[in-house]
Amino acid sequence: MRKLIVAAVAILAGVAGANAQSYPTRAITLIVPFAAGGPADITGRVVADQFSRLLGQQVVVENVVGAGGTTGITRAARANPDGYTLALGHMGTHAAALALYPNLAYNPVSDFEPIGLVAEQPMLLVTRKDLPPNNLKEFVAYAKANEAKLNMAHAGVGSVSHTGCLLLNDAIGIKTTMVPFTGTAPALNALIAGQVDYVCDPILGPLPHVRAGTIKAQAVATAKRHPALPDVPTSAEGGLPQFAAAPFYAVFAPKGTPQPVLDRLVAALNTALDDEAARKRLVDLGAEIAEKDRRGPAALTALVKSEIARLTPILEAANRK
Ligand code: MLT
Secondary structure, eight states, X not given: OXXXXXXXXXXXXXXXXXXXXXXXXXXXXXEEOSOTTSHHHHHHHHHHHHHXXXXXXXXXXXXXXXXXXXXXXXXXXXSOSSSSEEXXXXXXXXXXXXXXXXXXXXXXXXXXXXXXXXXXXXXXEEEETTSSOOXXXXXXXXHHHTGGGOEEEESSTTSHHHHHHHHHHHHHTOOOEEEEXXXXXXXXXHHHTTSSSEEEEETTTTHHHHHHTSEEEEEESSSSOOTTSTXXXXXXXXTOTTOOOOOEEEEEEETTOOHHHHHHHHHHHHHHTTOHHHHHHHHHTTOEEOOGGGOSHHHHXXXXXHHHHHHHHHHHHHTOO
């Protein structure tokens, strides 16, 4: 009996190994946990196009929205770990959410196989174009005087737009009305329509609208001015260095995905990040692509852990569960 079991296990292992070697043999789903047209979706579609080309199978983006991105990431965590379901996670879903959701259905570290960092995306504070302030100092004074009537739009509790504006509000010392959307693309539509007053969004989303003059950029939440918007001052120049964020966007697979499959995905992402067209698409929109020394599973694991360690005390102190 024991010999039979050993033989069966060996055969099954062989089949799994063979399957992993021939991976992929059918379409792959990349879960993007926010609405189409936002920074996560744009980043996810660049990765999906590159993976389709490099892996020889269609990679289909599925926007699974809700609960600040945690609905889609929960689905990815529970998916069959066979390489046919992947997820685009970020600073919100894989770090901030842990402090903000007492019953988060997944562990950002132990429930995933990290594939690699794609890019970091400096955050912009943008306002509707007819809001009186024209820079961060004026925004701070205006927000203090009009706290009760200001509406901040975001992509759900724990999203990076929510976390970014929590940092901003806490630095100013205000609590404003928070209006959740399924992603920052619909949040920006509401901003353009003048239905909400301000949004904190990674640069990929608001840049075209700022350039078109349909919304105003008040500050970039990084230490240096951004080359895509050199006239927009930094948060430190505006007197709020605590408002600092350049959220990461990265690819994850469910825990237990076979190593040969992970190896193919890691190699494909590495090649994708050197592709000229992919780089241009992301860089033109303001993203900072992961350079060689920051790519791959080990660097992403370290990044997720360090972001959890950085954000948890800040968000717990703000008591925003
Ligand atoms: C989006 O793609 O809609 C944003 O990245 C979501 C967010 O604010 O986290």
